[in-house]
Structure formats: C-alpha cells, structure tokens
Amino acid sequence: MGRELEKTYHPAGMEDRLYGEWEKQGYFHAEPKEGKEPYCIVIPPPNITGQLHMGHALDNTLQDILIRWKRMEGKEALWQPGTDHASIATEVKIVQKMAEEGLDKETLGRDGFMERAWEWKEEYGGVIIDQLKKLGASCDWERERFTLDQGCSDAVLEVFIRYYEKGYIYRGSKMINWCPVCQTTISDAEVEHVEKNSHFYHLRYKIAGEEGYLELATTRPETLLGDTAVAVNPGDERYAALVGKKVVLPIVNKEIPIIADDYVDREFGTGVVKITPAHDPNDFEVGLRHNLPQVNVINDDGTINAMGGEYEGLDRYEARKRMVARLKEEGNLVKIEDHVHNVGLHDRCDTVVEPLVKQQWFVRMDELAKPAIQALKSGELQFVPERYGKIYLHWLENIRDWCISRQLWWGHRIPAYYCQECGEIVVSKEMPQACPKCGASRWKQDEDSLDTWFSSALWPFSTLGWPEATKEMEYFFPTNVLVTGYDIIFFWVVRMVFSSLEFTGKVPFKTVFIHGLVRDADGRKMSKSLGNGIDPLEVIGQYGADALRLALVTGNSPGNDMRFNLEKIESSRNFANKIWNASRFILMNLGDEEPEEVSLESLTPADKWILSKANNLAKEVTDNMDRFELGLAVAKLYDFIWDEFCDWYIEMVKPRLYQGEGETREAALWTLKTVLVQSLKLLHPYMPFVTEEIFKTIQSQETSIMVSYWPGFRPEWDFAKEEAEITLLKEAVRSVRNVRADMQVPPSRKAKVHVVSEDADIRRIFREGTVFFASLASASEVEIQEDRTGIDEDAVSTMIPQAAIYMPLAELVDMEKEVARLEKEAGKLRQEVERVSKKLANQGFTSKAPAQVIQEEKDKQAKYEQVLEQVSARLEQLKKKLK
Structure with missing residues (x-):
C-alpha cells in the first residue's frame, strides 16, 4: 500500500518534494505523437521583472487546471512556458541600478548597456518562473522560451520585413503617448x-x-x-x-x-x-x-x-x-x-x-483587422464568456494604426538602416553592403526598439518554432485555449489573432477563456498604493499552494471579478485537512489489505448510492469543465467530498467496518477506496499536491495521479433506485437530528426510534439501512412497523414522505431537568412579554416612535407570546407525565 500518511497535513515540505518528483519523471514534457490528440496552451508570458501577484496566481491556476485535466484525459498536453523581455520595465530597473553606481546609458554606450541588461536578466529573470513552480504550474519547462531568444528574435525580424515589404509598416509623424520620465x-x-x-x-x-x-x-x-x-x-x-x-x-x-x-x-x-x-x-x-x-x-x-x-x-x-x-x-x-x-x-x-506628434514606426491596421473580425463572426474564434467578443470586435472595427517604435535599447532593435550619404532607408535582417540608391556603404541602424507587444503578438507560433516548419508547429498549432484577463483583450489578444492569420493563415487558438480581476474583500482592485495586496507566496508558505489554488477558483466564473480574503484560504486549507483525515481513516481500516473489486450484487444500497453519486459527479464535473465553468465544477466536488462522502458515507459504513465481517466489510472497504480514488482524480487539477500524496499512498496500480486516467461516466454504476432510497434515509436522519437539537438532547443520549409507514417498500428501505440509520440517528434501537401500535402517546414525532418517525419522550430527556429548564425559559419569556407590553402601553413611546419601530415591537410581543404558549403547553405535558 505504500507509505502511511503523516498524522497531520503539512503542505510545505510535501509540495516541494512532489514537484521535484514530477519534474524528474518528465511528466510535464510533451512531444508530437502520431495518433495522439494534441492539446496546447501558451502561457501569457510574465515580465522578467515580475513578482508573482494574485492576478498571476489566478491566471496560471486556471491554465494548470485545464492542462492537468487534458493530460489525464489522454491528450498530449503541452503548456508552453516563457517570459517577456518587458522593454520599459526592465530598462527602468537597469538604469536605476546603474545610477546607484554613478553610470548612465550614454556613458556606457549601447553595447555596454546591453551587456549589463543580459547580466540582469540572467540574475533576476527567472524569479517568477521559480514562483510559478511553487504554485504547482505543470509547464513543459524543457521548452521554456524568452521573447529575446534567438528563435523569437528571428520570428520578429521575419514579420517586420514581411510587413514592410507588403506596405503595412511605415514611418511617419502621428499622435502617440509619450512618457516624459522614461523618454x-x-x-x-x-x-x-x-x-x-x-x-x-x-x-x-x-x-x-x-x-x-x-x-x-x-x-x-x-x-x-x-x-x-x-x-x-x-x-x-x-x-x-x-x-x-x-x-x-x-x-x-x-x-x-x-x-x-x-x-x-x-x-x-x-x-x-x-x-x-x-x-x-x-x-x-x-x-x-x-x-x-x-x-x-x-x-x-x-x-x-x-x-x-x-x-x-x-x-x-x-x-x-x-x-x-x-x-x-x-x-x-x-x-x-x-x-x-x-x-x-x-x-x-x-x-x-x-x-505628442512624433515621427515613429507604425503598422497600418485597416487590412490586417479584416480577417481578425471575420474569424470571430464565422465562429472560427470563440470567446468565453461570449460577451467579450463584442469588445474585441469594437476595438478592431475602430482600430488605429499601431505605433511600434520605442526609444529604448532593451528590446528588438528596428531592422531599418539609413544610408549616411543619401538618406535611403533599407529594411533588412542584416546591415546592407551597398546603398541601392547611391552605392555608398556607410550605414546607421535605427536607434529605436520595437514595442514589446510586437514580439508577444507572435507568441503562439514563434514559441513553437515559426518561421521554421517544425514538427511542434505542425502538431500543436493552432493552440486550443488562451487564458487571460479581460483587461488586455485588445492589447494582446487582438494582435495575436491578426498576426497569426497574416503569417500562418490560422487563428492562434480556438477559444479565448476570459477571467476577471482578483479584488480584495471590499471589492477594491489590489494595488501598492492602497496597500491591500495579498502576497500569494506568503499564502503558499503558510497554507500551501493547494489551499491558494482552491480559494482562487472557488466562486470563480468566467469573465467576472472575484473577491479574495483569508477566510477563503482557511476554508480551503480545512478542506484539504478533511480529505487528509478521511484518507487516514480509510488507510487505517484497510491496513495491509488491497481490496479486490467486488461484484456489484454484493454492494449494499449505501455503497451503490455513493458510487452512483460519484459516477454522476464525474459526468457533471467534466461537462462543467468543458464549458470552462471551473468554479462550478470544483463547488460540486467540494460538496460531494465533504458532505456526501466524508460526513455521510464514511459515517454510514463505520458500523460495518467495526462490527462487520466478510463480504459486507470487504464491499465497504472497496467502495471507500474506489470513491476516494475517483474523487482525488477529479480534484487533482485543482489541488495537485494533496491529491497526489494520498493517491500514491492508497493505491499502487498507477504510478502518479498526474498520468492516471480521468474518470468517465460508467453506466454500470448508475443506481438511481438506491440513490432515491438513501436520500430518503438521509432525510429521516436529518429530521431526527433536528428534533433532538430542538429539544437539546445530547448525541450521547440514545433513544428508541419507531419508523411507521403503510408502504411496504419504505419499510424495506429502513430495514436494509437499519445498521447505519440507527448509528446516525443516535438510536438505541429501531422499530419498523406498519402503524402506531405500542408507541407512547406523548412520543415526539417528525414526518418524512410516506413515513412518520416517533421517539418516546421519556427516552429523549430527563423529565425533572427538562421541567426545570422549561420553567426557567418560561420565566424569561414572561419578562420579555411584560417589558414589550409596558413599552407599547407607554403613550410617550407610541406617539413619538416611527410606525416601523412600533410594528417591530408588536411583532416581538406576538413572537414572545407564541413561544411562551408553546413552552407552557410543553411544561403542562411533562408535569402530567411526572405525576
């Protein structure tokens, strides 16, 4: 059965250990495979200057959920990672660091500055990648790309030259946004x-x-x-x-x-x-x-x-x-x-x-926008939620020419060369030998670099090897889904679409899955100025990545902002604890046993009920995930695991585990393990670490939950009849518990329960479920009968469909103590009735108080009088019984 689970759930060391194992085994890596269906997501490349914030955490958690799910479904799933060179942000940091040393760009020169910039990138550029790993991101790190690496740079040159030769790139004076500080x-x-x-x-x-x-x-x-x-x-x-x-x-x-x-x-x-x-x-x-x-x-x-x-x-x-x-x-x-x-x-x-009006390089957008508009209108490109397609269309239909030049050194330098003799401009991958106009050979390259968005617009295909005809490009492109926030639809999504259509003839992704922003508990945008940000790395350090991921997805719906607070984190951590403790209980009862699959005929109605619920859950969760309703899917998982499995089924089978022998105990153990394993698989994309640790401990058939099969609907587990029967028994248990709670009867005080029904099938259901019904209803014994014969007249009753449940009053309560308690309660109620009555009889109050306040007091009076009447009747009944 593998190693035992630790007594207490400690995510910190466990998560780091498991991530290292996954990387070592190469589970994140994807390769083109003939006959296997591909699935690909390209990561929105974080800036190399970036630090993981809640927006990153949400965006990457959603991507990881999709990738892990599709990997388990048997797809060759590639999550293509990489980082963006972030021209302005990076240059600002480098210039600031140089200033501390008394240096500036002009003194250092372009070559010297670029040398310093690459050194900075090597030292700090991988920070956010390490942080994404802490989150559990299962990217194919063997394929990590950078927007300034050789391949991406070749793609940028290719695109610039093709645009220029087609007349789409030009140099001219137009209105632009200018930063006086960053120049x-x-x-x-x-x-x-x-x-x-x-x-x-x-x-x-x-x-x-x-x-x-x-x-x-x-x-x-x-x-x-x-x-x-x-x-x-x-x-x-x-x-x-x-x-x-x-x-x-x-x-x-x-x-x-x-x-x-x-x-x-x-x-x-x-x-x-x-x-x-x-x-x-x-x-x-x-x-x-x-x-x-x-x-x-x-x-x-x-x-x-x-x-x-x-x-x-x-x-x-x-x-x-x-x-x-x-x-x-x-x-x-x-x-x-x-x-x-x-x-x-x-x-x-x-x-x-x-x-300001400045001479800059621009991309002419009129013609490029047309196929991008048609892609959405034809359904070739889809937005989730659909309403964001309108934003995409509005921007494209009102698009302006795109200013692509930046007065920076860190970035892709514009491949335009100026003849120093006649001023002729030549756009080329390399410096020309001779001027085509005057024959001179003195050239100066344009000092500007390209807008960062120019290279990131090529990201879905440049990362797969374009312009080379690579096997990755042929197999994984177009990609399946782009996951991103609604705030960059027109800045990035639009540019990827028109660039891809222009250079590959295909949309870069079939679906754009839009999520909202992560806001604080009061609905405010998280920002440094407000000081309301929550550091996801601190959350991971204290609660674990699984708890953070679950908290981010819980209540999340496509396209909508979400509120985040530490209460959600604590609730998610408690859920992980719940699964952990339930798994330890199952392992303890399994011991060294490896329960073999049992025949469905040997299962009790309770076993069939939980299997049927788990079976329907697999279908519903998959359907929700297909529609990108990840928050709804995990809510169903949460409710099933916590409520149905842990709070109901495990409690139902305890008598069979403790007292049962042979077939019934074996069926319970097999069902416990089977349902737990299936639940872990469904939950794995959301909470990868805790599910893997339990999965590897409780079974030995599959090496890792990451590469296990995704549960599908199994017709042989469709037990609608047993579901209805156990639902009835659960309702009966709840009714009994409510009566006991109302009468303040402690769970330790057992009482006889009579189940009365004229329906023979109802009586059968209770007979077959007697063992767990008695346990869950705190019954000393359960009597199942057709009528009220032999039941005390003063027995407390509660009704469920087609049946009544009775509990003898004397067995529920200590009569003398209950009389004393009720007399005390009646005294308090009389005081309240008297207080409100005096207040309403006071002319000073009724003449000045608003009508709403007077009505509230009258409602209180009626409520106190009604409760006092009920308590008094109950007292009279108990006193008669004591005589």
Whole structure:
C-alpha cells in the first residue's frame, strides 16, 4: 500500500518534494505523437521583472487546471512556458541600478548597456518562473522560451520585413503617448487612466477686429501656446456668423481661425473648444481634417520648448501656474471650476502621459483587422464568456494604426538602416553592403526598439518554432485555449489573432477563456498604493499552494471579478485537512489489505448510492469543465467530498467496518477506496499536491495521479433506485437530528426510534439501512412497523414522505431537568412579554416612535407570546407525565 500518511497535513515540505518528483519523471514534457490528440496552451508570458501577484496566481491556476485535466484525459498536453523581455520595465530597473553606481546609458554606450541588461536578466529573470513552480504550474519547462531568444528574435525580424515589404509598416509623424520620465513612446496598454482632482479654466479669446470674445474651457491652459484654431459645431446657430473669422490667441497674440467641426459638442460648456493638434489626440484628427499646422510646445522631458517664449524651460505644470496668473492679469481668465477627470498615467512610473506628434514606426491596421473580425463572426474564434467578443470586435472595427517604435535599447532593435550619404532607408535582417540608391556603404541602424507587444503578438507560433516548419508547429498549432484577463483583450489578444492569420493563415487558438480581476474583500482592485495586496507566496508558505489554488477558483466564473480574503484560504486549507483525515481513516481500516473489486450484487444500497453519486459527479464535473465553468465544477466536488462522502458515507459504513465481517466489510472497504480514488482524480487539477500524496499512498496500480486516467461516466454504476432510497434515509436522519437539537438532547443520549409507514417498500428501505440509520440517528434501537401500535402517546414525532418517525419522550430527556429548564425559559419569556407590553402601553413611546419601530415591537410581543404558549403547553405535558 505504500507509505502511511503523516498524522497531520503539512503542505510545505510535501509540495516541494512532489514537484521535484514530477519534474524528474518528465511528466510535464510533451512531444508530437502520431495518433495522439494534441492539446496546447501558451502561457501569457510574465515580465522578467515580475513578482508573482494574485492576478498571476489566478491566471496560471486556471491554465494548470485545464492542462492537468487534458493530460489525464489522454491528450498530449503541452503548456508552453516563457517570459517577456518587458522593454520599459526592465530598462527602468537597469538604469536605476546603474545610477546607484554613478553610470548612465550614454556613458556606457549601447553595447555596454546591453551587456549589463543580459547580466540582469540572467540574475533576476527567472524569479517568477521559480514562483510559478511553487504554485504547482505543470509547464513543459524543457521548452521554456524568452521573447529575446534567438528563435523569437528571428520570428520578429521575419514579420517586420514581411510587413514592410507588403506596405503595412511605415514611418511617419502621428499622435502617440509619450512618457516624459522614461523618454519613450508607450502603448495604450501601458497607460492607466486614473480619476484626478483638477480644474476647468474658463478663458476668453478676443474676436479679431471686433469687440466680442469667445469663451471656452480647458483643463490644460499651458497648451494654448500651441493652439492653431478654435472650433464650434457647424449646427450651432450661436456661432454660425463667426465661422471663418479669427480670434487673437492670448499671451501669444497671434490670430488663429474659427472653424466648424462635428467633433464639438454644442451642449458641453460654451460649445467652443480650443484646438491644439500637436498635444491632443482628438485635436490632431480635427487638425488633419482642416489642414491646421501642428505646433509642438513641449519638450520630451515635459518642459516648455522654444515656442513658449518667456516660459521656455519651465516644467509644464509650473508654466501652467504662471500662464494662469498672466491670463487673470490681462482679463482673459473668466473663472476656475473644480473638475474631476480621467488622467492617463504611465503604469511604470505614474507620470502623466503627454500626447505628442512624433515621427515613429507604425503598422497600418485597416487590412490586417479584416480577417481578425471575420474569424470571430464565422465562429472560427470563440470567446468565453461570449460577451467579450463584442469588445474585441469594437476595438478592431475602430482600430488605429499601431505605433511600434520605442526609444529604448532593451528590446528588438528596428531592422531599418539609413544610408549616411543619401538618406535611403533599407529594411533588412542584416546591415546592407551597398546603398541601392547611391552605392555608398556607410550605414546607421535605427536607434529605436520595437514595442514589446510586437514580439508577444507572435507568441503562439514563434514559441513553437515559426518561421521554421517544425514538427511542434505542425502538431500543436493552432493552440486550443488562451487564458487571460479581460483587461488586455485588445492589447494582446487582438494582435495575436491578426498576426497569426497574416503569417500562418490560422487563428492562434480556438477559444479565448476570459477571467476577471482578483479584488480584495471590499471589492477594491489590489494595488501598492492602497496597500491591500495579498502576497500569494506568503499564502503558499503558510497554507500551501493547494489551499491558494482552491480559494482562487472557488466562486470563480468566467469573465467576472472575484473577491479574495483569508477566510477563503482557511476554508480551503480545512478542506484539504478533511480529505487528509478521511484518507487516514480509510488507510487505517484497510491496513495491509488491497481490496479486490467486488461484484456489484454484493454492494449494499449505501455503497451503490455513493458510487452512483460519484459516477454522476464525474459526468457533471467534466461537462462543467468543458464549458470552462471551473468554479462550478470544483463547488460540486467540494460538496460531494465533504458532505456526501466524508460526513455521510464514511459515517454510514463505520458500523460495518467495526462490527462487520466478510463480504459486507470487504464491499465497504472497496467502495471507500474506489470513491476516494475517483474523487482525488477529479480534484487533482485543482489541488495537485494533496491529491497526489494520498493517491500514491492508497493505491499502487498507477504510478502518479498526474498520468492516471480521468474518470468517465460508467453506466454500470448508475443506481438511481438506491440513490432515491438513501436520500430518503438521509432525510429521516436529518429530521431526527433536528428534533433532538430542538429539544437539546445530547448525541450521547440514545433513544428508541419507531419508523411507521403503510408502504411496504419504505419499510424495506429502513430495514436494509437499519445498521447505519440507527448509528446516525443516535438510536438505541429501531422499530419498523406498519402503524402506531405500542408507541407512547406523548412520543415526539417528525414526518418524512410516506413515513412518520416517533421517539418516546421519556427516552429523549430527563423529565425533572427538562421541567426545570422549561420553567426557567418560561420565566424569561414572561419578562420579555411584560417589558414589550409596558413599552407599547407607554403613550410617550407610541406617539413619538416611527410606525416601523412600533410594528417591530408588536411583532416581538406576538413572537414572545407564541413561544411562551408553546413552552407552557410543553411544561403542562411533562408535569402530567411526572405525576
């Protein structure tokens, strides 16, 4: 039977030991196998700068559940792991470390910096991988990839050049997100919109050549230095006569046109807006429509540039203060209103992002978006839940060209080379020999690197060896499922889909399984600023990975946020304890026996009931998992193991284990072991460690639960009749226990139980279940009869369908003690009735108290009087009995 289980469940050492064994045995590894169905998930690559947080823990637990389940179903299951180079986050950390040594990028040079960056990656880049292993992630670590490794880098070059040659990649000046601190463009995914307290500044722009003014409001008065127009709605009659005229720009004192554009909301504010094409995305589009100049007044570091005149060199916020003071002094500041609005912050440094027009590299998105849209509409790609497909479609149908260049050194350097003689641009995997335009051989490579999302967009196929025609690519691609949070549908999911369709002709995955965010107990997003984060590694250290995993999945439903607290962790740990102790009890009774499979005819109704319940459970859990209802599936497992198996079946068979002999005891042992093993298998994807430890201890037929077979529905275990019979007996036990609890009868006090039914089949059911019914109902003996003959008149009764259960009162309670208790209770009730009656008779109370409060007191009075009546009747009955 293998080794015994430790007396107490201690996950720490056990989990590390088991994970090491799994890795040693190669259970996580997958290979293309002819005739075997593949199943593949690619991990959303965590940043090499990352530390495991609850979002990672949830995302990877869900993936591991699916992979472990499919592995047990007999699929060749590959969970492809890897990490992302995380351009900005990594470069920031390296620059900070260099600064501590008195170094900077320019002093070190690009080659020196990259050498330091790779050293940093080797030292710190594997931290999160080790943390994922602590969680139990069964990735194929032999296949671990990195977005800057040779294979992924080759794929990036291939894609860039193909896009460029097809005309999809171009270089041009457009509006981008700029971080003044990190000094780089950033993607929309790296902009976090946060509500901030700010102001609306109401300004006056004088109409040129006339006495009047136009009033408008702005949150950024400093950008008026770059205004090139003011706009009104073409349908706004108030300003129709002014369109085509000009206003005088305050401070700058230059004339700019009044234009009409549908962008302006005439109901908002005064219906007039300032247009600054170089510093606002919407204004940029208006400027293109009206051929307005783009006047950039802000430097890359967030200071005012030479276009700002006397404000040159000032930080943008200092310039705002001084300009507002001058506007007030000159009579052009009407008023300042408090205003709360969303401000875009760079998620890496919390700096307010500056919209700027810059020359960058872009991917043209119009044509790439079309097949990605069709993939969803045709059903080739599916979202779970389905509603997230609408977000995907909305973003693709309104997509803008993608800015892919970053002013960073850590990343894939853009493969564009500039001829130093004539300026010709050549895109190539390697530096060209001679310029195709002028024949010169002096070249300089573009200094920028590619957006991190460019390489991660290729992740599902670059990790499998593309652009090479590898056996992994042929076997595992397209992958089956992508598991990710709803917050990056458009930043990552969309890009993987259109990239894959463009370069492989296939969707990268058949299903996108969306989960929500992990929030704190109050529903707030976990964050450093709120200080409400919970470290999953601390939880694992204290409670074990199994408890964390179960807590994360319990109550989880696709696409919805979940609340997390330590009470859930403790409940999950208690569940592991429950299974552990139940398994120790079964092992203790098995001893050195290895019970052989028994004939179904030798099983009792109780055995057949639990087998049937376990059988239906296997089908229901599998069906739920097929629909990605992982939280619902594990809830059913939890209820079955804790309630049906541990609290009911084990208690049912104890008399047979302690007193039974031969066939009935053998049937009980076989059923206990069989149902436990099946339950462990169903639970394994959720709680891999505790299930493996018990599984390897209680059976020897299969080497590891990880590679054991997944339980399926077995028609021969379909015992609907016995299920109904045991359900009736359970209801009878509950009814008896409720009566005893109401009468405060301790479990140790046994009493005779009479079961009365005119139905012969009901009487048979109770006769066959007498042994465990008597034990569970704390019965000294069980009398099964057709009518009430011989039952005391004062016997307490309870009803179940088609039967009545009676218990002689004298056997349930000590009469004298019960009389004393009831007299004491009656005294308390009389006091309560008297107190409430006086309160209601008090005119001072009834004249001032709200009607609701008076009604509550009346309800109390009625309740106390009713209970007092019941207690008094009971007292009278007992006193008669004592006489």
